[in-house]
Amino acid sequence: MRGMRRGGDTATRRRGDAETLRAKPSPRCSASPNVSDSPRHRVAASPCCLFITSARLLLLVAFLAVGVLSTHGQGIWSNKAARDNYCTVCHSSVQVELQESAHAREGINCVECHGGDPKAQTVAGAHSTNFRRTFDRKQIVELCARCHSDQSKMKPYGIPTDQHALYLTSVHGQKLMKGDSNVAVCSDCHSAHRVLAAKDPKSPVFRENIPQTCGRCHANAELMKPYNLSAGIVTDYQESAHGKALLERHNRQAPECTRCHGTHGAAPPGIGDVAKVCGQCHTKTLESFRQSPHKSIMAASGQAECASCHSNHLVEHASHALWGSSCSNCHAEASAEADRGTKIQALFVQAEAELSKAKESVDNAKRVPLDVTDYEARLSDALTYLVEARPVSHDLKVDDVEDLTRRARSIAQEVQSDVHRKMNVFGGRTIILILVWFYILISIAVVRRFRRTMGG
Amino acid sequence: MSTSRKAVRWLEERLNLTEIFSFFTTFGLSYGSIDLNKPIEEAAREAFTRELPAYTRGPYILGVLTFLVFVFQGVTGLMLAFYYQPSAETAYESTLLIIREVNFGWYVHQMHYWGGNALIALLAVRLVRFFVHGVYKAPRELFWVFGVVLLFLSVNAALTGSLLPWDQQSYWSVTRGLEVIGTLPVVGYIASFLVGGFDLLSGTLLRFYVLHIIFIPLMMLFFFYLHFATVRRVGLSALPGDQKAEAKPLYPDHLIQLVVLSLILFGAILTLGTLFPSQFWLKADPFTSPAGIKPPWYMMPAYSLIELIPHWLAGVILLLAMLGLVLLPFIERAPYQELRKRPILAASAAAFCLAVAVLAIIGYWRGN
Amino acid sequence: MPEQPTTGTGAEQPAQPERRSFFNRLFKTVLGLWGAAFAGVVISYIKSPGEMRSAEEKVKRVGPVTELEIGSARFVAHEREPFWVIRTARDELVALPATCTHLRCILQWDKESGRLVCPCHAGAFDLNGNVVAGPPPRPLQSLRVDTRGGVIYVNLS
Numbered sequence: 001m002r003g004m005r006r007g008g009d010t011a012t013r014r015r016g017d018a019e020t021l022r023a024k025p026s027p028r029c030s031a032s033p034n035v036s037d038s039p040r041h042r043v044a045a046s047p048c049c050l051f052i053t054s055a056r057l058l059l060l061v062a063f064l065a066v067g068v069l070s071t072h073g074q075g076i077w078s079n080k081a082a083r084d085n086y087c088t089v090c091h092s093s094v095q096v097e098l099q100e101s102a103h104a105r106e107g108i109n110c111v112e113c114h115g116g117d118p119k120a121q122t123v124a125g126a127h128s129t130n131f132r133r134t135f136d137r138k139q140i141v142e143l144c145a146r147c148h149s150d151q152s153k154m155k156p157y158g159i160p161t162d163q164h165a166l167y168l169t170s171v172h173g174q175k176l177m178k179g180d181s182n183v184a185v186c187s188d189c190h191s192a193h194r195v196l197a198a199k200d201p202k203s204p205v206f207r208e209n210i211p212q213t214c215g216r217c218h219a220n221a222e223l224m225k226p227y228n229l230s231a232g233i234v235t236d237y238q239e240s241a242h243g244k245a246l247l248e249r250h251n252r253q254a255p256e257c258t259r260c261h262g263t264h265g266a267a268p269p270g271i272g273d274v275a276k277v278c279g280q281c282h283t284k285t286l287e288s289f290r291q292s293p294h295k296s297i298m299a300a301s302g303q304a305e306c307a308s309c310h311s312n313h314l315v316e317h318a319s320h321a322l323w324g325s326s327c328s329n330c331h332a333e334a335s336a337e338a339d340r341g342t343k344i345q346a347l348f349v350q351a352e353a354e355l356s357k358a359k360e361s362v363d364n365a366k367r368v369p370l371d372v373t374d375y376e377a378r379l380s381d382a383l384t385y386l387v388e389a390r391p392v393s394h395d396l397k398v399d400d401v402e403d404l405t406r407r408a409r410s411i412a413q414e415v416q417s418d419v420h421r422k423m424n425v426f427g428g429r430t431i432i433l434i435l436v437w438f439y440i441l442i443s444i445a446v447v448r449r450f451r452r453t454m455g456g
Numbered sequence: 457m458s459t460s461r462k463a464v465r466w467l468e469e470r471l472n473l474t475e476i477f478s479f480f481t482t483f484g485l486s487y488g489s490i491d492l493n494k495p496i497e498e499a500a501r502e503a504f505t506r507e508l509p510a511y512t513r514g515p516y517i518l519g520v521l522t523f524l525v526f527v528f529q530g531v532t533g534l535m536l537a538f539y540y541q542p543s544a545e546t547a548y549e550s551t552l553l554i555i556r557e558v559n560f561g562w563y564v565h566q567m568h569y570w571g572g573n574a575l576i577a578l579l580a581v582r583l584v585r586f587f588v589h590g591v592y593k594a595p596r597e598l599f600w601v602f603g604v605v606l607l608f609l610s611v612n613a614a615l616t617g618s619l620l621p622w623d624q625q626s627y628w629s630v631t632r633g634l635e636v637i638g639t640l641p642v643v644g645y646i647a648s649f650l651v652g653g654f655d656l657l658s659g660t661l662l663r664f665y666v667l668h669i670i671f672i673p674l675m676m677l678f679f680f681y682l683h684f685a686t687v688r689r690v691g692l693s694a695l696p697g698d699q700k701a702e703a704k705p706l707y708p709d710h711l712i713q714l715v716v717l718s719l720i721l722f723g724a725i726l727t728l729g730t731l732f733p734s735q736f737w738l739k740a741d742p743f744t745s746p747a748g749i750k751p752p753w754y755m756m757p758a759y760s761l762i763e764l765i766p767h768w769l770a771g772v773i774l775l776l777a778m779l780g781l782v783l784l785p786f787i788e789r790a791p792y793q794e795l796r797k798r799p800i801l802a803a804s805a806a807a808f809c810l811a812v813a814v815l816a817i818i819g820y821w822r823g824n
Numbered sequence: 825m826p827e828q829p830t831t832g833t834g835a836e837q838p839a840q841p842e843r844r845s846f847f848n849r850l851f852k853t854v855l856g857l858w859g860a861a862f863a864g865v866v867i868s869y870i871k872s873p874g875e876m877r878s879a880e881e882k883v884k885r886v887g888p889v890t891e892l893e894i895g896s897a898r899f900v901a902h903e904r905e906p907f908w909v910i911r912t913a914r915d916e917l918v919a920l921p922a923t924c925t926h927l928r929c930i931l932q933w934d935k936e937s938g939r940l941v942c943p944c945h946a947g948a949f950d951l952n953g954n955v956v957a958g959p960p961p962r963p964l965q966s967l968r969v970d971t972r973g974g975v976i977y978v979n980l981s
Contacts, residue, residue: 371556433730440723443854444716450851451712453844535869559868715855 085109085118086126097193113143137181141167144186166265173265182223189213208246210256211237236313255281274312275305284391291395303330318390320348344393344401351386351405351412355379358412361419370422375415382411464496474499484520484684486706504707508692515585516692517717522578522606523680524718525571528725532568533669540620542665544657547622548739555736566729572614574725576754579607587784587805590793591693597785599690602683604782609676611754616668618752622661625749627740632751636758639771643778750819757812760819777808886976889917897933905980907967908933908940910951918951919967919978926960940964 087110088095098104103112111118115130127133135143145164147153154161167173172183189205190196196203204213215234217223224231237243237257245254260269260277269277275295279286289295289305298305309326310318323345331337362375389404467473473496481490486503494502539558541550554561583603586592592600615637619630634651638644652663704710737746751759762770780787788801795802884902886909892898897910899922906922908931920940922931929944939956940949947958954963968979 371552429730433727436726437723439857440719443719443858446847446850446854447712447715450847451708453847454708535866538870539873558872560865561869561872563865564869 086120087111087116087118090123094193101193101195102197103195137183137185138176140185140187141173141176163264166262170262170264170266171268182226184217188217207252207256208250210258211243211247214257233313236311240313240315241317242315274307278306282391284388285394288392288395288400291397293396320345320352323348323393340396340398343398344396347398347401347405348386348389348393351389351408354409354412354416355382355386358382358415358419361416361423365419365423370419372419375419378411378415382408382415385411468496477503482684482688483680484523484687489688504711505705507703507705508710515589517714518578518582518585519684519687520714521717521721522575522582523684525575525578525721526676526680528722529568529571529575530673532564532571533673535564536568537669540665542620542662544622544661544740547620547661551621551623551736562733563726563729566733567725568617569734570725570728572610572617573728573753574721575610576607576614579603579610583607583781588795589693590795592785592788593791593793594785594789595690596686596693599683599686600785601782602679602686604784606676606679606683608778609672609679613668613672613676614754615752616664616672619661619664620668621736622740624737624740624744624746626737627742628745628749629751632749632759633755636751636755636762636774639762639767640775640778641771643775644771753816756819757815760815760822763822764815764818884978884980886978889971889974889976892917892976895938896935899933900978902980906930907978907980909969909976909978912951917969917971917976919969920949920951920953920964921967924960925955925962925964926958 085095091110095110098110109118110116113132115132116127117125117129120126120128141164148159149161149164151161167186168177172185175183176185191204196206198205198207200206201208203209211234218229219231219234221231238247242254242256245251246256258266259280261267275286275289279289294305298308304312308329309322310316323341327338327341331341358375358379362372362379365375366372385404385408389401389408392404393401464473472492474490474492474494477496477500478490478492481488481503486506486508488503488506488508490499490503492499536554539550539554539561541547551565555565556562558564583600586600586603615630615633618626618633620626637647640647650663650667651660653660750756758770758774761773764770765773788798790798790801792798884900886898886900889911892909892911894911894913897908900907900909908920908922910918910920910933912918920931922940923929924931924942924944924947926942926945926947929942931940931942931949934941934948937948938951942948942958942960945959947960948956949960949964950956952963953966955961970977970979
């Protein structure tokens with residue numbers, strides 16, 4: 001016991017060390033106002049800090065001080081381009097932002113975009129040759145494209161060069177070309193100076209940050225009003241199964257905005273394409289959907305395929321309740337089509353009920369305890385059939401669904417009866433007990449009778 | 457008939473069958489003396505037809521039944537040992553094998569478990585009846601002492617045995633039981649020496665196994681022998697107030713009574729095993745203590761005493777109680793047997809029983 | 825149950841010795857049944873591992889053929905029946921029990937002579953299982969070998 005407690009102590013101590021280590025890089029961020037708070041704040045709020053002894057606290061302060069000094073020194077004076085850059089004398093805050101960016105790492109400095117003379121010693125001199133203070137929005141796109149559309153420049157980084165072309169096809173790009181400057185341009189998503197790679201968690205275009213980044217405009221009712229767009233889509237997305245998977249469970253396979261709408265060529269998928277977009281991940285479902293009568297009818301009548309039952313941004317975790325509720329969106333209540341929906345729903349309900357019953361009886365057997373590994377394996381087989389039936393059900397053929405759910409159901413029933421038989425051994429034991437008592441009583445009767453005859 | 461008689465003759469010429477027969481009677485089958493020089497047939501006839509006052513009837517039967525349960529435990533224990541593997545890695549799996557796969561394995565396991573409890577219960581009930589009937593007065597002091605020692609030994613046999621399945625329940629309830637033994641001033645030290653420390657490690661399992669299947673059974677056999685040896689010397693005690701028990705021959709009267717009672721006892725153990733099978737939990741995990749684990753029932757009063765008062769005090773009290781129980785015949789030496797002539801003793805015994813009962817109830821009530 | 829014979833014979837003539845012998849027999853049968861039941865339980869209890877083992881796999885997977893060079897042998901430590909698998913040619917495999925028919929010593933593979941030799945009493949078997957030297961009384965019964973998908977299986981039944 002004592003050993004265990006000691007183990008616990010070291011664990012806390014180690015965690016404390018980890019906090020100190022983690023605290024070190026924080027001053028590097030502290031220079032930029034955007035992100036500075038979060039890591040340092042986490043350290044301060046963490047209960048582990050309470051365990052750090054005063055000596056360790058001193059050490060932490062020392063680390064912080066050294067960290068601040070060293071990062072500043074490195075940031076400003078380490079690379080050659082920066083050393084000759086006198087822009088920072090006045091524009092230090094912008095310089096700090098730029099230093100963090102992927103551009104700065106490659107020696108791309110103020111002059112590459114703004115022009116001017118970085119070596120000039122006077123304000124007027126610095127702002128002389130080709131200097132451009134600001135850009136209009138259209139110019140920004142062209143400015144970025146100057147390098148980013150250049151194969152020879154992008155090749156070493158493996159960055160595609162079609163982004164500008166794609167952007168021009170997007171709704172954003174087209175509106176911009178028509179003179180609407182209220183649409184998103186490069187710097188709106190990637191930021192102007194602090195341009196970070198998409199794989200950097202601090203980047204606004206990092207997968208988990210994308211909904212928020214898009215939401216900066218698309219969740220703003222005032223901005224969306226002239227375009228007749230709903231501002232609720234971001235909250236809808238956050239409530240959806242996709243949003244929860246990405247934002248709450250940090251499953252980076254889950255789609256954010258760009259997975260369906262595209263990144264630079266952002267556009268809503270048109271009618272007839274929705275299923276293709278969804279089918280990029282839900283391949284099996286798409287395959288079945290293609291065989292259903294819905295496919296052609298929906299395309300012809302202009303209905304958004306998957307979205308008409310599952311909704312678009314607010315995709316909830318699909319349950320078979322949809323079979324009962326969503327058919328009547330288009331079909332009449334008592335129609336054959338709605339009937340088919342209820343039939344399919346019933347198949348799922350039955351199979352799931354059997355499965356949960358079987359699981360319950362296996363759990364009971366486990367408590368006895370009986371060996372249930374075999375039953376559990378068979379149940380997971382049954383569950384596989386049920387899971388398989390879900391995408392297949394999109395072809396709307398009752399037979400196909402029935403085939404798979406029947407398999408799931410029959411395995412579940414088989415397991416139930418097997419468990420029941422095994423559990424019945426206990427019933428059998430009671431019967432054996434009664435039989436043994438019966439024989440004990442007979443024996444006693446015979447034995448006593450025998451003694452009486454011996455005596456008599 | 458004649459062939460079997462011939463076989464007996466043939467054997468008789470080569471070994472002393474009477475001596476072997478007397479060995480059976482040594483353990484309570486008959487308490488009369490047997491002349492080892494007589495041929496087996498004569499000695500057996502003598503033993504079987506000897507008229508015995510109420511032997512194997514009434515309260516006297518308890519002694520023989522206790523030994524029968526001990527033999528039953530030996531047989532079922534031997535059967536379990538055919539499959540059981542005493543190591544921390546395999547103990548649980550081999551017990552599962554016995555329970556699930558081996559034919560009648562479940563029954564053998566349950567019967568052994570309940571047989572052990574029955575042995576403790578029978579020995580305890582006998583002690584109560586010895587006390588009530590005053591069967592510890594001179595010259596039966598040693599009879600009582602050996603009986604108490606047998607009770608202690610059977611408790612230890614049950615405790616060591618209950619660890620062997622190596623599941624969570626057994627592991628942690630034995631831990632509780634060992635806490636009790638550990639508080640005893642001198643005994644605790646000796647026990648810790650035998651077990652190799654009170655930390656339940658895998659090596660401890662092997663020690664427990666050896667204690668359970670060899671050491672304690674041999675000690676019990678030895679004390680059963682001494683216990684019945686005192687009866688053979690001083691004879692059966694007559695019940696107070698009932699001096700004229702009807703004398704009847706061993707065969708058929710007493711023997712048949714024995715058969716009837718052992719059948720009923722077997723049925724009772726089977727019933728307990730079927731209706732209240734021992735709990736079998738997950739494999740023992742020394743780093744996860746499940747909530748609400750109680751020590752075995754025979755340890756419960758002592759355990760709740762430890763929980764209520766400081767350990768050293770509880771240890772001293774427990775040791776004094778045990779010593780008092782063993783040395784009762786030398787403490788209380790009044791010449792009469794009847795309990796009602798000994799009011800102070802009766803009152804203190806009642807107080808003792810009440811205290812044990814209250815402690816047991818507190819113990820079970822605390823966890824819930 | 826014990827009443828039946830008494831009404832038949834006991835009431836008319838008091839055939840005491842007959843009645844006594846009947847109950848004697850009944851008494852012995854009842855106790856004998858108890859004995860038989862207990863003996864049956866004990867025997868069945870002790871016998872179970874045999875039944876369990878018979879349910880074990882009868883076909884033992886040895887491994888890929890390619891791992892066994894031509895002219896070499898592999899020992900397979902099967903608990904019930906250890907055996908040798910010898911690859912004699914590209915497509916020829918021989919499986920022989922590894923227990924000597926003499927005193928059940930474990931045979932060793934002798935690569936030079938291409939024989940299985942017994943270290944205990946210098947017995948030797950050729951690849952057909954025949955005794956070629958020493959005291960073994962019987963030849964080895966060779967086991968059936970199958971190769972399926974390049975994997976060697978030996979049939980132990």
